[in-house]
Amino acid sequence: TQLLEQSPQFLSIQEGENLTVYCNSSSVFSSLQWYRQEPGEGPVLLVTVVTGGEVKKLKRLTFQFGDARKDSSLHITAAQPGDTGLYLCAGHQGGSEKLVFGKGTKLTVNP
Amino acid sequence: NAGVTQTPKFQVLKTGQSMTLQCAQDMNHEYMSWYRQDPGMGLRLIHYSVGAGITDQGEVPNGYNVSRSTTEDFPLRLLSAAPSQTSVYFCATGKKGGYTFGSGTRLTVV
Numbered sequence: 106t107q108l109l110e111q112s113p114q115f116l117s118i119q120e121g122e123n124l125t126v127y128c129n130s131s132s133v134f135s136s137l138q139w140y141r142q143e144p145g146e147g148p149v150l151l152v153t154v155v156t157g158g159e160v161k162k163l164k165r166l167t168f169q170f171g172d173a174r175k176d177s178s179l180h181i182t183a184a185q186p187g188d189t190g191l192y193l194c195a196g197h198q199g200g201s202e203k204l205v206f207g208k209g210t211k212l213t214v215n216p
Numbered sequence: 217n218a219g220v221t222q223t224p225k226f227q228v229l230k231t232g233q234s235m236t237l238q239c240a241q242d243m244n245h246e247y248m249s250w251y252r253q254d255p256g257m258g259l260r261l262i263h264y265s266v267g268a269g270i271t272d273q274g275e276v277p278n279g280y281n282v283s284r285s286t287t288e289d290f291p292l293r294l295l296s297a298a299p300s301q302t303s304v305y306f307c308a309t310g311k312k313g314g315y316t317f318g319s320g321t322r323l324t325v326v
Binding site: 146 | 247249251256257258259260261264266274275306308312313314315316317318319320
């Protein structure tokens with residue numbers, strides 16, 4: 106059983122379109138993180154959200170943590186080819202040091 | 217600063233051989249961890265450490281050993297490699313606010 110479910114698994118869109126990626130769980134997380142990974146590289150941290158209902162913006166990317174701290178979303182406005190990559194959500198449960206990952210959303214933005 | 221350095225980048229092993237994947241960090245973080253990444257499976261935690269002399273198991277620890285004698289280094293040992301251990305391995309360090317990953321070791325066991 107996957108603790109963090111990401112959807113969709115694959116997403117292929119045209120440059121300029123908007124998109125939303127979801128990260129859902131039945132469990133409560135003390136924090137959730139979003140990473141982006143490009144082929145042949147390790148994941149790179151984009152953002153960490155810790156408070157229920159929190160919204161963080163990173164240029165054209167908007168991250169939201171659910172009020173109950175069980176889910177999160179990533180919204181990209183006017184996607185560009187440079188946004189192409191694997192987007193991973195990850196979270197800590199309670200005081201655990203373990204960081205568990207979802208399976209990721211592979212995004213392709215076509216010119 | 218290099219951040220997290222993993223060596224080697226690529227390795228081919230025969231079934232039954234042993235090897236050590238190296239991970240070194242210069243960020244002075246107490247926490248270090250090892251993940252494996254397989255197609256369609258995401259990143260799965262193998263072992264982690266919250267400081268020198270302290271290690272614990274993650275989701276998929278079987279077939280792997282770790283030790284942590286210094287803050288900087290966290291090697292991952294495969295005692296008897298199996299084809300099921302073919303994967304890309306990532307080392308990470310940091311605090312709960314976010315981790316820094318190495319660029320990975322791609323291991324093939326034939």
